[in-house]
Amino acid sequence: MSKDKQVKNITSRDDDFAQWYTDVCRVADLVDYSSVKGSMIIRPYGYAIWENIVNILDKKFKETGHLNVQMPMFIPESLFNIEKDHVEGFAPECAIVTHGGKEELEDKMIVRPTSEVLFCEHFKKIIKSYRDLPLLYNQWCTIVRWEKETRPFLRSREILWQEGHTMHSTEQEAKEETLRMLDVYTDLQKNYLAIPVITGKKTDKEKFAGAEETYTIEAMMYDGIALQNGTSHYFGNGFAKAFDIKFLNKNNELETPYQTSWGVTTRMIGSIIMVHGDDRGLVLPPNIAPYKVCIVPIGEVEDTLLNIESSLKEKEITFTTDRTDKSPGFKFAEAEVKGYPIRLEVGKRDLENGYVTIVRRDTLEKIQVTVDECINKIEEVLSDIQSNLYNKAKERRDNLIFEAETYDEFINITKEKTGFIKTHWCGDVACENKIKDDTTYKSRCIIDENSKGKCVCCGKDANTLIYFGKQY
Amino acid sequence: MSKDKQVKNITSRDDDFAQWYTDVCRVADLVDYSSVKGSMIIRPYGYAIWENIVNILDKKFKETGHLNVQMPMFIPESLFNIEKDHVEGFAPECAIVTHGGKEELEDKMIVRPTSEVLFCEHFKKIIKSYRDLPLLYNQWCTIVRWEKETRPFLRSREILWQEGHTMHSTEQEAKEETLRMLDVYTDLQKNYLAIPVITGKKTDKEKFAGAEETYTIEAMMYDGIALQNGTSHYFGNGFAKAFDIKFLNKNNELETPYQTSWGVTTRMIGSIIMVHGDDRGLVLPPNIAPYKVCIVPIGEVEDTLLNIESSLKEKEITFTTDRTDKSPGFKFAEAEVKGYPIRLEVGKRDLENGYVTIVRRDTLEKIQVTVDECINKIEEVLSDIQSNLYNKAKERRDNLIFEAETYDEFINITKEKTGFIKTHWCGDVACENKIKDDTTYKSRCIIDENSKGKCVCCGKDANTLIYFGKQY
Numbered sequence: 001m002s003k004d005k006q007v008k009n010i011t012s013r014d015d016d017f018a019q020w021y022t023d024v025c026r027v028a029d030l031v032d033y034s035s036v037k038g039s040m041i042i043r044p045y046g047y048a049i050w051e052n053i054v055n056i057l058d059k060k061f062k063e064t065g066h067l068n069v070q071m072p073m074f075i076p077e078s079l080f081n082i083e084k085d086h087v088e089g090f091a092p093e094c095a096i097v098t099h100g101g102k103e104e105l106e107d108k109m110i111v112r113p114t115s116e117v118l119f120c121e122h123f124k125k126i127i128k129s130y131r132d133l134p135l136l137y138n139q140w141c142t143i144v145r146w147e148k149e150t151r152p153f154l155r156s157r158e159i160l161w162q163e164g165h166t167m168h169s170t171e172q173e174a175k176e177e178t179l180r181m182l183d184v185y186t187d188l189q190k191n192y193l194a195i196p197v198i199t200g201k202k203t204d205k206e207k208f209a210g211a212e213e214t215y216t217i218e219a220m221m222y223d224g225i226a227l228q229n230g231t232s233h234y235f236g237n238g239f240a241k242a243f244d245i246k247f248l249n250k251n252n253e254l255e256t257p258y259q260t261s262w263g264v265t266t267r268m269i270g271s272i273i274m275v276h277g278d279d280r281g282l283v284l285p286p287n288i289a290p291y292k293v294c295i296v297p298i299g300e301v302e303d304t305l306l307n308i309e310s311s312l313k314e315k316e317i318t319f320t321t322d323r324t325d326k327s328p329g330f331k332f333a334e335a336e337v338k339g340y341p342i343r344l345e346v347g348k349r350d351l352e353n354g355y356v357t358i359v360r361r362d363t364l365e366k367i368q369v370t371v372d373e374c375i376n377k378i379e380e381v382l383s384d385i386q387s388n389l390y391n392k393a394k395e396r397r398d399n400l401i402f403e404a405e406t407y408d409e410f411i412n413i414t415k416e417k418t419g420f421i422k423t424h425w426c427g428d429v430a431c432e433n434k435i436k437d438d439t440t441y442k443s444r445c446i447i448d449e450n451s452k453g454k455c456v457c458c459g460k461d462a463n464t465l466i467y468f469g470k471q472y
Numbered sequence: 473m474s475k476d477k478q479v480k481n482i483t484s485r486d487d488d489f490a491q492w493y494t495d496v497c498r499v500a501d502l503v504d505y506s507s508v509k510g511s512m513i514i515r516p517y518g519y520a521i522w523e524n525i526v527n528i529l530d531k532k533f534k535e536t537g538h539l540n541v542q543m544p545m546f547i548p549e550s551l552f553n554i555e556k557d558h559v560e561g562f563a564p565e566c567a568i569v570t571h572g573g574k575e576e577l578e579d580k581m582i583v584r585p586t587s588e589v590l591f592c593e594h595f596k597k598i599i600k601s602y603r604d605l606p607l608l609y610n611q612w613c614t615i616v617r618w619e620k621e622t623r624p625f626l627r628s629r630e631i632l633w634q635e636g637h638t639m640h641s642t643e644q645e646a647k648e649e650t651l652r653m654l655d656v657y658t659d660l661q662k663n664y665l666a667i668p669v670i671t672g673k674k675t676d677k678e679k680f681a682g683a684e685e686t687y688t689i690e691a692m693m694y695d696g697i698a699l700q701n702g703t704s705h706y707f708g709n710g711f712a713k714a715f716d717i718k719f720l721n722k723n724n725e726l727e728t729p730y731q732t733s734w735g736v737t738t739r740m741i742g743s744i745i746m747v748h749g750d751d752r753g754l755v756l757p758p759n760i761a762p763y764k765v766c767i768v769p770i771g772e773v774e775d776t777l778l779n780i781e782s783s784l785k786e787k788e789i790t791f792t793t794d795r796t797d798k799s800p801g802f803k804f805a806e807a808e809v810k811g812y813p814i815r816l817e818v819g820k821r822d823l824e825n826g827y828v829t830i831v832r833r834d835t836l837e838k839i840q841v842t843v844d845e846c847i848n849k850i851e852e853v854l855s856d857i858q859s860n861l862y863n864k865a866k867e868r869r870d871n872l873i874f875e876a877e878t879y880d881e882f883i884n885i886t887k888e889k890t891g892f893i894k895t896h897w898c899g900d901v902a903c904e905n906k907i908k909d910d911t912t913y914k915s916r917c918i919i920d921e922n923s924k925g926k927c928v929c930c931g932k933d934a935n936t937l938i939y940f941g942k943q944y
Contacts, residue, residue: 034593035551036544036581041594044539044609051540067516068523072508073614073630074567079507092574095546097583099568100629101618109508111569111583121506122513131796137516142545142614146573157572158545324603 010337013279017223018151024273025152028282028337038150038157042266045338046153048290049269050160054140056192056288057162057264060184066136066164071118073141074109079117083242086116089209093145095157111144116210116235116261119165120243123257127167129248133257134177135167153270154227154472161265167257169247171236174258175213178234181262182215185230193268194285194389195219195275196397197229198420198467200445205429208261212236218444218467220397221274224418226444226469229271232262270472275393276362282339283361285389286382293319293378294340296331299348304371308346308356311375317382319344336361341385342378362388401467410456410468414439420469424453424462431457441468482809485751489695496745497624500754500809510622510629514738517810518625520762521741522632526612528664528760529634529736532656538608538636543590545613546581551589555714558588561681565617567629583616588682588707588733591637592715595729599639601720605729606649607639625742626699626944633737639729641719643708646730647685650706653734654687657702665740666757666861667691667747668869669701670892670939672917677901680733684708690916690939692869693746696890698916698941701743704734742944747865748834754811755833757861758854765791765850766812768803771820776843780818780828783847789854791816808833813857814850834860873939882928882940886911892941896925896934903929913940 010027011019025031030046042050058068074097081087090113097109112118119137127135140162147155164181168174182199189195197217207214211233219229237256239245246254276283286292293312297305305321312319320340322331328345335343345357356374358367362385369377400419404410413421421441425431434457436442448465455462482499483491497503502518514522530540546569553559562585569581584590591609599607612634619627636653640646654671661667669689679686683705691701709728711717718726748755758764765784769777777793784791792812794803800817807815817829828846830839834857841849872891876882885893893913897903906929908914920937927934 032594032597034544034590035548036546036590039544039546041544041590042542044541047540047542050542068519069516070514070519070522070632072506072511072513073616074508074511076507094573095569095581096571097567098570101565101567101620102563109567118506118508118513122504125504144545148573160542 010279010281013222013277020277020279021270021274022152024277024281028339030269030273030282031152038147040152040156042160045290046269049272049284049288050266052288052290053188053192053268054162056188057184058140060187061138061162061164064136064180064184066138066166069137069139070141071112071115071122071139073112075112075115075117076107076109078107079121080110082117083210083239086210086239090114090145093147095144095146112141113143113145114261114263115139115141115163116165116239117243119261120239120245123167123240124243124245127245127247127257130169130250133167133169133247134173136164136177137166138162138164151270153266153273156266159265159267161263163263164261166260167240167245168259169249169255169257171258174260175234178213178215178232178260178262181260182217182230182232185217185232185262185264188264189217189219189229190390192285192287193272194287194386194393195229195271196390196394198445198447200447200467202231202445203429203432203443203466205432206443208233210235210238212238216445218469219271219275220400220420220469221271221472222277222396223274224400224470226420226471227267227271227274228471229268230262230264233260235259235261276389277339281337283389284339284341286341286386289318289339289341291318291320291340292382293317293342293344294335294338295319295321295344295346296328296335297321297323297346298328298350301346301348301351304346304351304356308344308371308374312378315375315379317375317378341382344374344378360385362392404456405454407457410435411439414441418470420444420467422465422467423456424451425464425466426455426458426460426462427464428455428458431455435468440470442471443467444469444471482751482753485694485749492749492751493742493746494624496749496753500811502741502745502754503624510619512624512628514632517762518741521744521756521760522738524760524762525660525664525740526634528660529656530612532659533610533634533636536608536652536656538610538638541609541611542613543584543587543594543611545584547584547587547589548579548581550579551593552582554589555682555711558682558711562586562617565619567616567618584613585615585617586733586735587611587613587615587635588637588711589715591733592711592717595639595712596715596717599717599719599729602641602722605639605641605719606645608636608649609638610634610636623742625738625745628738631737631739633735636732636734638732639712639717640731641721641727641729643730646732647706650685650687650704650732650734653732654689654702654704657689657704657734657736660736661689661691661701662862664757664759665744666759666858666865667701667743668862668866670917670919672919672939674703674917675901675904675915675938677904678915680705682707682711684710688917690941691743691747692872692892692941693743693944694749694868695746696872696942698892698943699739699743699746700943701740702734702736705732707731707733748861749811753809755861756811756813758813758858761790761811761813763790763792763812764854765789765814765816766807766810767791767793767816767818768800768807769793769795769818770800770822773818773820773823776818776823776828780816780843780846784850787847787851789847789850813854816846816850832857834864876928877926879929882907883911886913890942892916892939894937894939895928896923897936897938898927898930898932898934899936900927900930903927907940912942914943915939916941916943
């Protein structure tokens with residue numbers, strides 16, 4: 001099948017968003033399937049996006065004093081059972097190793113769905129004194145959650161992620177850490193992925209199993225549905241008590257430390273696709289694209305190509321050059337499917353007329369410039385694409401944020417549109433459940449706990465300003 | 473326990489090498505144990521060494537045209553069973569997932585011990601034409617081999633590694649790739665880890681399950697015992713045939729492609745410890761050390777410290793400054809245990825006399841220089857430590873390489889010393905087995921297949937020049 005045909009085979013985004021998403025993942029060579037049900041192969045182009053995310057975050061984690069470690073990937077069942085809320089939350093989706101080296105295991109092993117208990121066991125051994133605190137750890141690894149229904153990047157049995165785990169001598173310091181890492185995630189979303197997010201606190205019903213408070217960054221996809229793109233948890237000292245972790249404070253008294261954890265996953269790649277992509281395929285923000293520029297030569301232009309390539313290298317602008325013997329039309333279509341921010345057409349005839357052509361992926365606008373001007377223009381256009389994508393996403397999202405004061409209003413919005421609903425809530429889980437049962441909308445996050453109003457569901461006094469929305 | 477005491481608690485290297493090794497791993501904060509039997513926690517200082525190795529290799533892999541991908545961590549048993557030699561080699565040490573999400577799995581899942589079959593299944597789908605070749609892939613991930621006896625870094629149930637998997641249209645190209653990656657590994661060993669290696673081909677008995685040829689880099693530890701530090705396999709088209717992978721060549725005819733795979737693991741960290749370490753602890757080559765310099769302030773010297781730190785940053789020399797309230801003696805001992813290549817003592821009284829002190833970890837030599845001269849001197853000393861460590865290791869190794877022409881000579885060497893024995897071998901596995909049974913020496917690698925001589929074991933004509941040695 002030719003690439004042109006493949007492109008035509010992308011379902012229209014407005015006709016069937018779910019199918020459009022799967023098509024883009026496949027046609028842009030981001031993932032492939034295998035005989036391992038529920039898992040995906042992340043292909044080089046998809047993995048390169050993840051590598052960029054890893055590099056950006058890893059640098060920020062290190063700048064904020066965090067150290068990388070590597071814990072075992074297995075958790076003995078007996079260890080997992082120590083923190084009760086945690087077990088209840090994760091047990092239904094665990095993968096269990098029962099045999100190793102042809103023998104049945106006495107203590108079965110859970111393939112880690114998250115590593116709190118492993119970190120806690122280790123922390124108990126290495127934390128002795130206030131001098132050991134804060135302990136700021138992070139781990140890049142794969143986790144397993146045995147999901148029934150899976151979709152590339154969004155919901156997979158194996159997930160690539162990072163999990164930060166930190167211990168602090170005071171509650172305040174731990175809470176500050178929780179919010180600091182939420183800021184790091186927000187910055188990544190905004191300035192690299194070009195995705196506007198709403199940040200806030202999860203309700204008790206939606207928080208992480210074992211956490212006191214869970215903070216979240218909520219992005220809205222093109223179809224108005226929410227994607228939870230990262231979470232940061234404040235644990236208080238629940239785990240620390242369950243694991244009997246103690247430290248000697250400056251007065252030589254034993255105290256229990258306070259804990260956080262925070263993580264983001266390859267799911268973020270799904271959000272890049274679903275926020276920026278269009279009917280021609282992927283659209284990548286320059287700050288996260290594996291290649292910012294795709295050069296397409298037309299005819300014999302090798303000398304000019306080499307000059308342009310060396311200038312791009314000098315400016316550290318990543319690029320790929322399509323030197324295959326495919327037709328220019330095929331190459332253009334492929335460049336669009338892959339979402340390279342800029343396609344640079346270098347044609348023999350155009351060069352004779354003194355110009356090359358910059359094609360923006362976001363607007364499809366064509367800009368003719370001389371070879372001499374082209375590098376500067378590329379830099380300028382890349383910066384413009386980055387901000388344009390963010391602004392477009394923000395505008396679309398803001399148009400899909402609705403406010404409701406009464407339950408009738410709420411219900412009507414959910415019937416007519418798909419988006420976020422900003423409203424007041426009394427804090428009662430019964431109202432949260434009723435809203436979900438009536439509309440499938442779940443609470444996204446609390447953005448203000450001191451906002452006077454009436455609960456949109458029961459009409460009682462409410463102090464909580466909160467977003468509701470459908471979710472992936 | 474004070475750090476001084478901990479240092480004293482390192483067993484002498486010459487008294488009990490195995491215990492010395494375990495002590496260093498623990499006291500230098502490289503690893504910790506957990507309730508996950510057979511797995512280790514890689515602590516930040518150990519993991520930082522691995523991150524340096526990853527960065528060096530990943531850059532080289534990309535420079536040589538390789539792309540990173542991510543395959544599932546599970547392999548369905550039915551898929552694993554396709555290549556028979558491969559199954560037989562790995563089945564005894566597999567960890568098996570039998571339950572997922574509270575249900576028993578129909579097709580049990582093996583936690584990957586290596587990923588050839590997953591890559592083959594994927595290759596079959598994406599390789600259509602000669603235009604798709606060569607396909608040069610690499611994966612950084614964790615594998616599981618259910619070892620009975622484990623030791624930190626050397627033998628662990630979970631192993632961090634990279635696995636390269638490539639497909640080529642010709643036998644010759646695949647063989648060149650196999651050797652190219654062996655060279656990449658040799659360069660890492662020599663120029664970063666400061667470890668001299670012997671490279672060559674494994675015997676049929678010792679080659680990788682499913683490979684036609686396995687090449688290896690063999691390092692010698694301080695105690696004369698070999699550590700296989702990386703392997704590169706040429707597969708011919710055995711897997712490709714088993715998985716029915718075919719491509720259309722330029723003449724539009726179907727052909728079977730040729731395959732390689734190659735990998736190195738965290739085991740290399742074990743070799744750094746066992747080649748360079750001493751009774752005071754770890755000794756790290758500057759080119760792989762997480763921190764090249766450890767600054768120890770003595771008294772009130774903050775202004776000078778800040779100047780030195782900013783100069784080191786400018787020169788991109790990594791460092792750590794021990795600003796804790798521990799005693800200088802404690803800090804010196806800890807800097808030695810951790811193997812920082814240079815300890816820089818910045819003392820108030822010394823400064824008044826116009827100098828700071830550079831202490832080399834490899835020779836323990838102390839060098840007094842003025843603050844102005846110190847950065848240049850540090851650069852010079854780091855370069856000297858790097859080559860000194862390599863030369864020392866090479867000298868020691870060369871002194872432990874023996875030659876044997878008769879079986880009596882061979883036996884006598886193994887009784888008196890531990891090292892490598894370079895000798896002739898007829899190629900018969902019976903002789904290889906006899907040598908192993910009589911001496912515990914196993915074949916390390918073949919370095920010449922056209923060297924005339926007599927087999928050291930049976931006395932028959934032999935064309936194979938080969939190394940034997942004990943192994944970790």
